[in-house]
Amino acid sequence: MTTQPSAPVTTSGPTTATGHTYxxxxxxxxxLAALCIAFFVEMVDNTLLTIALPTIGRDLGSDTTALQWVTGAYSLTFGGLLLTAGSAADRIGRRRVLLVGLATFGLISLAVAAVTTTGELVALxxxxxVTAAAMAPITNSLVFRLFDDQALRLRALTVMIVVGMSGFVLGPLLGGTALAHVRWEWLLLVNAPIALVAWVGVRLGVPADRPEGLTHDRLDLPGAALSIAAIGLGCYALTSGVEHGWLSLPTVGCVVGATAAVTAFVRHELRSDAPMLDLSLLRRGTVRGAxxxxxxxxxxxxxxxxxxxLHFQYAYGWSxxxxxxxxxPMIATMVLATPLSERLVARLGHRVACLVGAGLLTLSxxxxxxxxEHGYPAIAASMVVMTVGLRTVMTICAVALVEAMPANRTSIGAALNDTAQEVGTSVGTAVVGTLVAVLVTTTLPAGTWGADLVARFFAGERVVFTVLAVLVGAVATWGALSLTDSRATDEHDTRPTDQPTTRSGAGLSTGRGRDT
Incomplete structure (x- = not known):
């Protein structure tokens, strides 16, 4: 049985259950600018220090393993705590958690001025x-609270995605440019004033959550601990497999630990009266597929x-x-592809538009x-095609997933979206790292490469991208097939949950229309 979706509610700014809308x-x-700044700084911090690792190693006397932890420590705590942060925000207030996250992110960044050892930098x-995890899902969740109109929500999330992905891609460029003029510590110190600007914008422009928009269940601490263990061990297992080998003791130990933690998490969540992640929500095709x-x-x-x-800096020898x-080209396409992605959704609906995006990813x-082996223009053209596919799939799925969640679970929905992306990032990096090690060399020599090594590297890249095409095509297509044919953002499955099904004041339900 299906019901017709209600018309999107356009408002000139009344007060709803979640506060003032625009x-x-x-x-x-x-x-919106404040939320974009918060999202940008947390995304750029993922890649900003990568380019500075050699400089950091010289200044602090770090070995290779220690330098890997400078970036790895951030990724592990960030990915491991996303679900916990989203769950906490749905209980104690999304704006409140974001403000605390921004304040602590800025203050901790200032502490880099006192760092004298690699261990201190890794801890920082x-x-x-941890603080970035308190920011990531909440920024995406709060942008939905700014608007009632569905088209505005889609456009606002599009802006967020463009800004965030630009930060991720621009991290190495910004870091490399800055290092030509300042010490590496400034790459972190600059977070403080940026976080302050974002804090002021959120404090002034984002309304506080109202009690009726939050869940009053107790925080599921055992579930939080198990999710942290499962995601952290799982992501580290992929990193360890590339570094130590897939049959090494650290890798096997992490795989066993992650499997045990996932099993325990699922059993606990199914038995808990107040689960951190209601697993019945994953029965919804929209949630699972997105x-x-x-x-x-x-x-x-x-x-x-x-x-x-690797291709540009090693095979081409570029700075x-x-x-x-x-x-x-990826940044430019992120911006210019916005009208195309919106037209695809309007004309084809979520499922078909997402399938088109998955096809573009595979084609790229x-x-x-x-x-x-055919030069930078061929690579740039493929990057453009890939970015159109990324923009289409990412926007559709982010909107659909959060909208398919109950009104008092939007932050955990955004956290699930971010966790899926973090796991995908770990898988993509592991696939490339492993194949390069197996097909080319375990140690990439510095300096100018000889013709034989370049040829071997190109041959290895052909295999790498072919494997990625098969993997990404299968995963993205599988997910897209579970979406609905909605051409808006409010039509989702109506499989039962224990949560309320009315979005108070927004004219939306958690599900309208089963998968077709």
Whole structure:
């Protein structure tokens, strides 16, 4: 049985159950800019220090393993705590958690001025990952609270995705450019004033959550601990497999630990009266499919970014700044593809538009497999096609997943979206790292490469991108097939949950229309 979706509610700014809403993006520029800044700084921090690792190693006397933890510590705490942070925000207030996250993110960044050892820097990066996890899902969740109109929500989330992905791609370029003029510590110190600006914007422009928009269940601490263990061990197992080998003791131990933690998490959540993640929500095709498709986009993006950094800097011998500039076609397409993605959704609906996006991702990876030996123009063309696919799938799935969640679970929905992307990032990096080690060399020599090594590297890249094409195509298509034919953002499954089904004041339900 299906019901017709209600018409989107357009408002000129009344007070709803979640507070004041805005009639346009222009009217909401203060809170929207603040949320975009928060999202940008947490995304750019993922890649900003990568380019500075050699400099950090010289200054602090770090070995290779220690330097890997400078970036790895951030990723592990960030990915491991996303679900916990989203769950806490749905209980104690989304704006409140974001404000605390921004304040602590800025203050901890200032502490880099006192760092004298690699261990201290690793600890600081781990703490930054914790605070970033308190920011990531809440920024995406709060942008929905700014608007009642569905088209405005889609456009606002599009802006967020463009800004966030730009930060991820621009991280190495910004870091390399800054290092030419300042010490590496400034790459973290600059977070403090940026976080302050975002804090002021959120405080002034984003309304506080009202009690009726939150869940009053107790925080599921055992579930939080098990989710942290499962995601952290799982992501580290992928990193360890590349570094130590897939049959090494650390890798096998992490796989066993992650499997045990996942099993315990599922059993606990099914038995808990107040679960952190209501697993019955995953029976909804929209929730499950959007998360799976998001993982596919991150496998593609992380795998391609990793492979092309090696391609530009090693095979081509380009400087870090030039290699960063080579990614600009992705940034430009992120912006210019917005009308195309919106038209695809309006004309084809979520499922078919997402399938088109999955097809573009697959086509771009096949193009990269061919283009690695045909120069930068061929690579750039494939990057453009890939970005159109990324923009389409990421926007559709992010909107659909959060809208398919109960009104008092939007932050955990955004956290599920971000966790799927973080897992996909780990998988994409692991696939590329493993294949390069097996097919080319375990140690990439510095300096000018000889013709034989370049030829071997190109041959290895062809295999890498072909494998990514098959993997991403399968994962993204599988996820897309579970979406509905909705052409809006409010038509989702109506499979039963224990949560309320009315979005108070917004004219939306958690589900309208079963999968067709």
């Amino acid at each position: 009639p346009s993006l222009r009217a909401a520029w203060v809170p 990066r781990a703490l930054l990952g 998360a799976v498709a998001q993982a596919g986009t991150s496998i593609a993006m992380a795998g391609v970014m990793f492979a092309l950094i 870090p700044v030039r290699a960063g500039l080579a990614n600009l 990876l096949v193009g990269l497999a061919w283009g690695v």
